[in-house]
Amino acid sequence: MQTYLITGGAGFIGSSLSERLxxxxxxxxxxxxxxxxxxxxxxxxxxxxxxxxxNFKLYRNDIRDxxxxxxxxxxNNINIVIHLAAMAGVRPSIENPVLYQEVNCxxxxxxxxxxxxxxxxxxxxxxxxxxxxxxxEVPFTENMVVDFAISPYAATKKANEVMTHVYHKxxxxxxxxxxxxxxxxxxxxxxxxxxxxxxxxxxxxxxxMFGDGNTSRDYTYIDDxxxxxxxxxxxVEKNENVYEILNLGNSxxxxxxxxxxxxxxxIGIEPQIKQLPMQLGDVDRTFADxxxxxxxxxxxxxxxxxxxxxxxxxxxxINKDLYV
Numbered sequence: 001m002q003t004y005l006i007t008g009g010a011g012f013i014g015s016s017l018s019e020r021l022x023x024x025x026x027x028x029x030x031x032x033x034x035x036x037x038x039x040x041x042x043x044x045x046x047x048x049x050x051x052x053x054x055n056f057k058l059y060r061n062d063i064r065d066x067x068x069x070x071x072x073x074x075x076n077n078i079n080i081v082i083h084l085a086a087m088a089g090v091r092p093s094i095e096n097p098v099l100y101q102e103v104n105c106x107x108x109x110x111x112x113x114x115x116x117x118x119x120x121x122x123x124x125x126x127x128x129x130x131x132x133x134x135x136x137e138v139p140f141t142e143n144m145v146v147d148f149a150i151s152p153y154a155a156t157k158k159a160n161e162v163m164t165h166v167y168h169k170x171x172x173x174x175x176x177x178x179x180x181x182x183x184x185x186x187x188x189x190x191x192x193x194x195x196x197x198x199x200x201x202x203x204x205x206x207x208x209m210f211g212d213g214n215t216s217r218d219y220t221y222i223d224d225x226x227x228x229x230x231x232x233x234x235x236v237e238k239n240e241n242v243y244e245i246l247n248l249g250n251s252x253x254x255x256x257x258x259x260x261x262x263x264x265x266x267i268g269i270e271p272q273i274k275q276l277p278m279q280l281g282d283v284d285r286t287f288a289d290x291x292x293x294x295x296x297x298x299x300x301x302x303x304x305x306x307x308x309x310x311x312x313x314x315x316x317x318i319n320k321d322l323y324v
Contacts, residue, residue, distance in 0.1 A: 002080060003029065003077060003079045004029065004081075004233070005073075005078045006082045007030075007031045007063055007082070007083045008083075008086065009084070010043040011084065012046070012183070012187045012188055013126070013222065014085075016226050017230075020226050022050060022056055025055070027055050028050075030056070030057070031063060031069070031072060032058070033063075037191075038189055039190070042187075042323075057076070063103070063110055063111060064102060064106060065110075069110045069111065070114055070117075073117070073120075074118075078118070079237075080123070080236065080237065081120060081122065081123050082125070083108065083111055083123065084125075085103075085107065086107075086126065087099055087153070089153060090151040090153050090154070090282065091151075091279055091282075092153075093152040094151060094280055097152035100153055101152070104156035104157070105156050105159050105163070109163065112163065115171075122237060123173055124176050124233050124236060127178060127245065128154065129181040129182065130149070131149065132146055132179075132283070139251065141289045142179070142245045150281055150283065168242075174241070175236070176297075177244070178232060178248050179248065179288075180249075181219070181220045181248065181288045182220060182286060183220050183225050184222065184312060185311060186222065187222070190323050193256075194263065195312075195323070197259075199316075199323055202267060205272070206273070206274040207271050207272060208276050209273050209275050209276065210256075211256070212275070213255060213257035213260070214256070215278075216284075216285040217253060217254060217285070218249040218252065218287050218288045220248060220288075223303060224299075225248055227300075228246075228299045228301075229248075231298055231299055246296065246299070247288040248288070248290070248301075249288025250288070251289065252305065253285060253286065260273065262309050266306070
C-alpha cells in the first residue's frame with residue numbers, strides 16, 4: 001500500500017484518480033480548496049462516496065496557503081505526490097493572469113518546497129497540451145520547442161515544467177510531467193465544450209461554434225488519463241534519476257464540427273449552431289504523439305471518441321441537476 005497526496009483531488013481528474021487508487025487499496029490524501037471557478041457542489045458530488053472510505057483523507061485547503069500545506073505534510077507519511085491542482089482554462093487566464101500565476105506557480109512552489117523539506121522525491125504532475133501553442137508541425141512531440149505560449153495558462157504550465165526540473169537537479173526529485181490533451185468524460189467541468197454542448201442540446205438551445213468548425217482537439221477519455229497517471233507513478237517509484245515529459249493523448253484529433261455532430265448523434269437531435277469568431281488564446285489544433293509514453297510507461301489509450309461521448313451523455317443525464 002502506498003500513500004498518495006493528490007492536489008486538486010476533488011476535481012474531475014483528481015476524484016476519478018482517487019477512486020481508482022482507493023479501490024486498489026492505497027491511502028489517498030487530497031488537498032482541494034473547492035473554489036468557485038465552478039459550482040463547488042459538483043466537487044462535493046465527486047467525492048461523496050470517497051469520504052466514506054477509511055483510506056481517504058480530505059483537506060479543504062488552498063495550495064497558496066503555506067502554513068496549511070506545511071501542516072498536511074507534517075501530519076502524513078506521504079510516499080508520492082500527484083500534483084493536479086491549478087487554475088484551469090485558457091480564456092479565463094487571459095482575464096485574470098495574476099491569479100493564474102499565484103495559484104499555478106506559487107502554489108506549486110509551496111508543494112515542491114514541502115516535498116524537499118520532508119524528503120519526498122517522487123512527483124507526477126499535470127502539465128497541458130496548451131504549452132504547444134500553435135506549433136505547425138503535427139503530431140506534437142515532447143522534444144518540440146514550446147517557448148511561444150499564447151495564453152497565461154499555458155505559460156504557467158511551461159513554467160512548472162522548468163521549475164520541477166530545477167528540483168530534479170538540485171534535490172534529486174524523480175519527476176514525470178504529463179501534458180494532458182483535452183480530457184473528457186464523466187464529471188467533466190461544466191465550462192468545457194463537451195459538457196456545455198451536451199447541456200445546451202438537451203435543452204434544445206443554440207450551440208456557440210467559435211470559428212468555422214475546423215479547429216480540432218485530441219480528446220482523451222478520463223479512464224485512459226487515469227491509467228496513464230498511475231503508470232507514471234509506478235515508473236517514478238521503481239526508477240531513479242527520472243525527469244520526463246510525456247504526452248497523454250489519444251492521437252486521434254476530432255474537429256469541432258465532428259465533436260458537435262457526435263454529441264448530437266448520441267443524444268438523437270439536430271444541433272442548432274450559432275457561428276462566432278475565434279477566441280483569443282485558442283489554438284487551431286492539438287494532436288499528441290504518444291509513442292514516448294507507450295514505450296516508457298506502457299500507456300495505451302483504448303476508448304474511442306464516440307464511446308467516450310456515449311458514456312458521458314449517459315452519466316450527464318443522471319447528474320444534470322448538478323449543472324443547473
